[in-house]
Amino acid sequence: MDLGLNGKTALVAAGTSGIGLAVARALAAEGATVSVCGRSARRLDEAVAIIDGDGPSPVHGAALDVTDHDAVAEWVAGTADRFGGPHVVVANAGSPAEGGAEGLDVPDYRTAAELTLLSAVTLSRAALPHMRRAGFGRMLFVTSLSARQPIPGLALSNTFRPAVVGYAKSLVQELAAAGEGGVTVNVIAPGMTRTPTLQAWAEQLDGGIAGLCRDIPIGRLAEPEEVGATAAFLASERAGSITGAVVPVDGGAGRGLL
Template identity: 75%
Template sequence: MDLGLRGRTAVVAAATSGIGLAVAHRLAAEGATVSICGRDPDRLNDAVRLLRERTHGVVHGVALDVTDHDAVRRWVEEVAGAYGGPHVVVANAGSPPEGGAERFDVADYRAALELNLLSAVTLTRAALPHMRSAGYGRILFVTSLAARQPIPGLALSNTVRPAVLGYAKSLVQELAEAGEGAVTVNVIAPGMTRTPTLEAWAEQLDGGLAGLSADIPIGRLAEPEEIGAAAAYLASAPAGSVTGVVLPVDGGAGRSLL
């Protein structure tokens, strides 16, 4: 299937490893010009080099922290000036610390909001004017299973991930009321995924990765490439009527009816 991404420009946040890198890889492989960001300049350079070698595409990188709102806005303007667009935005960030609800104080909750919600708001607001000008936009928010149902021991994620859904659903309605149906908004909610972060965490647990897979109906972790494939479809021209969707990629681990 031709996804219609050749000639489009995508920005993918927090894409030096794991899910973000897999999404960037798939978009570049489909012919999109891709710009990624990450906090560590060395890891960023390695990721850009890897993406260029594997996709032979146009790949650009900027070292920044997604909670630095001015830096995020400058990134988007730099990409727009150099490559056009952006036509596709993938708002992604790391996970907040683990722990129960009473472990954290207000400052911790505020930091989690900055990381997982407000960074996405800033990136979206920076990109929307360019999408409107282009008459094409795909906004993708990468959250987690915690956006759909609470996960024990992840109180910060359980609090802030659903807020991203509220923002996404609000955007869908407002864009529709403004007659801007060419800009779609969707959420990807991965479950347990075989990323370097998860593998490091699993080493501390009884049963390791196998133990984490025990409650997943398909019997295994998701692979980052599977998240990348889902993102590429939602970013595509054929997905123009898909908006307001919360797409779980969790092997059936979600127990919610909706």
């Protein structure tokens, strides 16, 4: 299936490892010109080299923190000047700190808001004017299972992942009101996924990864490539009628009806 991404420009935040890297690789394999950002210059160089082997189009990397609003805006503008677009934007960030609701202080909530919610707002605000001018855009927000149901011990994620969904749903309505149906906005909600971060966390738990899989109906973790493939489809021309969706990639772990 031709997803129509050849010649498109895609930005992937926190695209140097785990789910972000898998999304970037999937987009590159479909012919998109990909620009990724990450905090570590070393990991950024490694990621660019990997992504470059996946597709025919140029790959670009920018060393920045997604909570640095000015740096994010410069990344978007610089990519637009160099490659055009962006046509596809994937708002992604690391996970906020673990902890229960009462065990965390107000500064912890502020830090998580910057990382999980406001980084997504900043990136979308910088990118949407370019999408509007192009008449085509795919805005994707990567959250987690906690956007659909609370996860014990992850109060910050439970608080701010749903807030990202609320922001995304608001954008959908505003774009529709402006007659900009060529720009879609969707949320991807991965469950337990085989990333380096999750594997390190699982080692600290009784039962390890096998214990985590007991609550997943398919009996295994999701692979990052499966999340990447979902993102590539939602970013495609084929998915033009999908907007405002929260798409789980969780092996059936979500218990809700919607």
